[in-house]
Amino acid sequence: xxxxxxxxxxxxxxxxxxxxxxxxxxxxxxxCGATTxxxxxxxxxxxxxxxxxxxxxxxxxxxxxAVVTGWVEAVDEYLQExxxxxxxxxxxxxxxxxxxxxxxxxxxxxxxPTSFAGWDVRTAYxxxxxxxxxxxxxxxxxxxxxxxxVAEAQFARGNTQASVLMLAPGSxxxxxxxxxxxxxxxGDTLAGMxxxxxxxxxxxxxxKPLPCGCGRNWSCIEPYTTLSGxxxxxxxxxxxxxxxxxxxxxxxxxxxxLSLRTLAQKGDPxxxxxxxxxxxxxxxxxxxxxxxxxxxxxxxGGGLMDPEATSARFRERYLRIVRATxxxxxxxxxxxxxxxxxxxLGELSQAIGAALVARYHARG
Numbered sequence: 001x002x003x004x005x006x007x008x009x010x011x012x013x014x015x016x017x018x019x020x021x022x023x024x025x026x027x028x029x030x031x032c033g034a035t036t037x038x039x040x041x042x043x044x045x046x047x048x049x050x051x052x053x054x055x056x057x058x059x060x061x062x063x064x065x066a067v068v069t070g071w072v073e074a075v076d077e078y079l080q081e082x083x084x085x086x087x088x089x090x091x092x093x094x095x096x097x098x099x100x101x102x103x104x105x106x107x108x109x110x111x112x113p114t115s116f117a118g119w120d121v122r123t124a125y126x127x128x129x130x131x132x133x134x135x136x137x138x139x140x141x142x143x144x145x146x147x148x149x150v151a152e153a154q155f156a157r158g159n160t161q162a163s164v165l166m167l168a169p170g171s172x173x174x175x176x177x178x179x180x181x182x183x184x185x186x187g188d189t190l191a192g193m194x195x196x197x198x199x200x201x202x203x204x205x206x207x208k209p210l211p212c213g214c215g216r217n218w219s220c221i222e223p224y225t226t227l228s229g230x231x232x233x234x235x236x237x238x239x240x241x242x243x244x245x246x247x248x249x250x251x252x253x254x255x256x257x258l259s260l261r262t263l264a265q266k267g268d269p270x271x272x273x274x275x276x277x278x279x280x281x282x283x284x285x286x287x288x289x290x291x292x293x294x295x296x297x298x299x300x301g302g303g304l305m306d307p308e309a310t311s312a313r314f315r316e317r318y319l320r321i322v323r324a325t326x327x328x329x330x331x332x333x334x335x336x337x338x339x340x341x342x343x344x345l346g347e348l349s350q351a352i353g354a355a356l357v358a359r360y361h362a363r364g
Contacts, residue, residue: 024088027042027044027089027090027091027093027355027359028040028092028358029041029147029351029354029355029357030075031144032094032097032112034058034060034112036055036058037055037057037070037071038348038351039054039071039077039078040054040078040351040355041078041082042352042356046359050081051348053351054074055074056070056074056077063115064116065124068121069128071125072131072132075092075132086132089133090137090138090362091359091361091362092137092140092354092358093141093142093147093353093354093355093356093357094139094140094141094354095142095143095147095148095350095354097112097143098143098191101118103122104120104121104139104141105122121141122139125141138361139358140357142184142357143190143193146185146192146193147184147353147354147357148166148176148349148350149164149166149175149177149193149353150176150184150357152176153166153182153297153299154182154356156299157296160296162180162297163177163293163294164176164177164297165286165290166178166300167282167285167289169226170227170303171226172222173195173225175289182356182360183360195221196220196225197214197220198221198285198288199218199219199221200219200221200285201284201288205224208236210232224277224278225278230257231253231256233277233278234257234260234274237273240270241269260274260275261309261314276321279321279325282300282325283322283326284325286298287329291330291331294334296337297340300318300319300340300342301349305342306346315342319340322340323340
């Protein structure tokens with residue numbers, strides 16, 4: 001089991017290596033976030049049109065029509081910035097947070113107002129895109145985490161056909177499994193790979209049950225590996241460190257939690273112990289998923305792997321603990337072959353992944 005270092009600067013070189021030439025047709029990806037929506041695109045051979053991300057306000061407070069109008073305006077702006085035209089678009093992908101009632105119809109969106117439940121976003125976006133495009137464009141809609149995994153998988157696997165497991169701890173735990181065909185595992189109800197809500201192995205973590213935002217009471221792994229659980233983990237840890245500055249601080253708990261990453265990179269023992277614990281929890285979760293899915297590569301994403309937010313030493317320590325924790329639980333062949341690598345695309349991943357899925361669908 002190896003850990004490899006990869007930087008985002010390699011992304012352009014990897015994409016350029018996919019195929020020669022400059023294709024004219026493109027596939028556009030839209031990533032819908034709570035506050036901002038992002039646009040990316042790929043050429044027909046899978047190369048990214050640009051590694052510069054365009055993002056604009058989602059405008060969810062103004063309702064679905066305003067959101068879709070904003071997406072179309074952003075796509076038009078992206079085309080102009082990259083000297084492209086609407087006639088070059090061969091397909092569009094839309095990355096949305098779940099859950100879905102059915103394909104393209106939202107159920108209870110995690111990062112949009114509850115009024116968006118039941119919204120047929122697929123039909124609405126197709127109609128809106130048709131106006132500037134002058135024709136109906138093929139559109140695929142899927143889970144944002146899955147689509148982010150597609151983009152990271154294409155980069156991580158290079159010229160191989162390895163399947164890829166991606167876990168991205170942030171405010172929650174985004175997960176994706178991308179098969180050898182480059183497509184994500186969606187599941188029959190489009191809830192496939194919602195792995196942040198599998199139960200945590202509390203006996204191996206020597207931890208108590210923590211609440212999860214999903215409402216389940218079986219101790220989801222998400223709060224043990226992400227920002228969402230740090231307030232609880234910090235409160236317990238301060239019992240061991242009663243003289244720590246955070247124990248005496250009058251700051252809001254959110255402010256305290258957000259300071260932990262900086263403190264850990266400065267060697268603060270309390271903060272280091274917290275992220276070591278989360279890395280161990282992630283390693284155990286990786287082991288469970290590898291046993292079930294047997295990927296060739298594991299990609300760890302999220303803010304902890306962002307080179308602009310964390311030091312190389314911090315990232316390497318985290319990955320080392322993930323690897324060491326998972327290794328004893330894997331089959332012998334998996335221990336030798338599996339790779340653990342950091343994500344490299346950052347906020348680009350979901351928009352680029354959506355574009356790639358649109359490309360895969362067009363290619364059948």
